[in-house]
Structures are given as C-alpha cells and as structure tokens.
Amino acid sequence: MTPNHPRILITGAGGAAAVVLLHHLDGRAELHAADIDPLAAGLYRVEEGRRHLVPRGDSGRLVPALLRLCKTHRIDLLIPTVDSELLDVSQAVPQFEAHGTKVLVARPETLKLCLDKVRLCARLDPIAPRTVPIDAMIPGDWDYPVLVKPRDGAGGRGIRVVRDLSAMRLLETRPNDMVQEFLPGTEYSVDVLRLDRRVLASVPRERLKVDSGVAVAARTVRDRDVQEAARFAAEAIGLDGVANVQLRRGADGVPRLMEINARFPGTMSITIAAGADLPGAWVEHALYGRLPDPMQHREVAMVRTWQDHVIEGFHLRPERD
Numbered sequence: 001m002t003p004n005h006p007r008i009l010i011t012g013a014g015g016a017a018a019v020v021l022l023h024h025l026d027g028r029a030e031l032h033a034a035d036i037d038p039l040a041a042g043l044y045r046v047e048e049g050r051r052h053l054v055p056r057g058d059s060g061r062l063v064p065a066l067l068r069l070c071k072t073h074r075i076d077l078l079i080p081t082v083d084s085e086l087l088d089v090s091q092a093v094p095q096f097e098a099h100g101t102k103v104l105v106a107r108p109e110t111l112k113l114c115l116d117k118v119r120l121c122a123r124l125d126p127i128a129p130r131t132v133p134i135d136a137m138i139p140g141d142w143d144y145p146v147l148v149k150p151r152d153g154a155g156g157r158g159i160r161v162v163r164d165l166s167a168m169r170l171l172e173t174r175p176n177d178m179v180q181e182f183l184p185g186t187e188y189s190v191d192v193l194r195l196d197r198r199v200l201a202s203v204p205r206e207r208l209k210v211d212s213g214v215a216v217a218a219r220t221v222r223d224r225d226v227q228e229a230a231r232f233a234a235e236a237i238g239l240d241g242v243a244n245v246q247l248r249r250g251a252d253g254v255p256r257l258m259e260i261n262a263r264f265p266g267t268m269s270i271t272i273a274a275g276a277d278l279p280g281a282w283v284e285h286a287l288y289g290r291l292p293d294p295m296q297h298r299e300v301a302m303v304r305t306w307q308d309h310v311i312e313g314f315h316l317r318p319e320r321d
Helices: 016-025 041-045 062-072 083-091 093-098 108-115 117-123 165-170 224-236 268-273 278-288
Strands: 007-010 030-035 051-053 077-079 131-133 146-150 160-162 177-181 187-195 198-211 214-220 241-249 255-261 301-303
Touching (some): 007 062, 016 030, 016 041, 016 268, 016 278, 030 062, 062 093, 077 278, 108 117, 108 255, 117 131, 117 177, 187 224, 198 224, 198 268, 198 278, 214 268, 224 241, 224 255, 241 278, 268 301
Parallel strands (some): 007 030, 007 077, 030 051
Antiparallel strands (some): 131 177, 146 160, 146 177, 187 198, 198 214, 214 301, 241 255
C-alpha cells in the first residue's frame, strides 16, 4: 500500500452508494470497481484495468471471486455495497484479512438482526412500533390502518397498507409476513457512524422525492429527538461502522423505527455535503486506526441531476474475474 494512497475495491458499481463512494474517494486512493453488469455506470469512473465483473451476491460464488481480485490486485480495502452480498462477505472477513485486505462491513450478528425486522423491533422496543409475526396477529386487537410486509424485506418491497378490519380478514398473507403499527408522521433517513463503541455522527434527512427507492431530492435537518433515536438504535444493534436508520413519527409525534440498513446508503452524498464525512472517517479508521472527533452537520438541500460520462472508442470491456 502506498502511504495515504491505498487500493480500494468497491462493489455494486451500478448502485447509487457505490457511485457516491467512487466520486468521493477519487484522488485519495487507487480505486477499483466491481459489478455483475458490464454497463454499470460506476465501472467507468475508474481506469479500464480496474473495472471488474463478478458473480451475483446471492450466487455463492461472489466471495471466492472477490478474494481472487483482492489477492491479484493487492487490494487494501474492500467496500461491499449490495444487500445480498453483505452477510457472506462479513462472514468471510478473516479470509480477506489473511490476504491483507480490510473490509468495511457490519458484523454478521448485526446484519442478521437487521435482516429480521421482528427481532430488530423486539431489540429496539423503546423506539419500535407495535410489531408481531403474521401468525400472532389478532385482527380485532389492532387500530387501523396497519402495515403488512415481509419480515426480511428490503427497499420497500412487499409492503401493503391494510385500511380496516374487513380488509385485514380478506388479505392473502404469507408465512414470512409481519404486521406493524402504521406511522403517519414525517419520515427520516438517518446516517449514523459508530466506531470503537462511540456514535460519532447522526445525520437525519428528509426524503423529498424518491425514485426507485433512492432519494433524488432531500434535505438534512437537525432534530434532537430523531438524532437520539438513531443513536440509540446504533448502540442497540452493536453497530461498528456506517448504517442508515429509517424512522417515522407516530401519531404521538415520537420518532419510531422503520428499519435499519447496515451499509452505506445511496444518498450519502448529502450527508458529506452537510459536513459529515462518514465514508472518509470509516476508511481512515480501518486503514490507519484514526478515530475522528464527533461530527456536526449543517442543514442543506440536494437535488440529483444526470451526468454523462463519455468513453472514447467505446471500450466497454471490464475485466471478468
């Protein structure tokens, strides 16, 4: 590793989180990008020899492919950004470290907890809405509307709003569904950094416009109740690194938990712009053991726009592992 210029491999190069990281870390590292799609936009933010095609995260073949890439290219730091790959990569951290590669990923026990929303709400009971597995739900004991969704769902997929008792009794459910109290208030997406058992940043934002699950317009806010709820969540799950804590105010105005994504979010760019460099801090801590001071943030707004990247000669040929 060249001092202060490490080799970093970022996966999920077609996703918003990876593109933000590739942009933010440009010039601070030798960047490599990986994706399953040869036309993933983030691949073309790095030099041609540093673009890599890899298997799907749920294929069972990704970890061996990443290990080979890290060994071949002497990668100092691996940053996985795709939900489906996080647990396998986390469980393989000792193998990566044996090759000299650090990994920015939550611990397996943290990821497993966040992937099971019933267990997660039980752990975070003081800030969680009422939540039960579908087979424990007594329809007449609830105020409506309620949410019915997969207990292991992500990205808002499979969520249904059930408006009344009659609709609940007619609803077709699945064994893996759960029922949750409906939260009518403002939604917040809070980026949290916790290192060495200290919460160093808690940056809430309101998502003003969402397209395909990613905010394209947002603003950061300073709200003590929301920030403290996110801090509590990070402590309760034993977070070590960055996570996105999603909260919504209940009918009583109190921020309640929706879910936690224990990875870099796709809208990290506004958090960085607000003065809280969470990616840079985690990278510095992983590579050099440096721990930043607690971070404050400003209230800023963001609107995302298109940017074209022109490649001379149409060299769309990433390296396949």
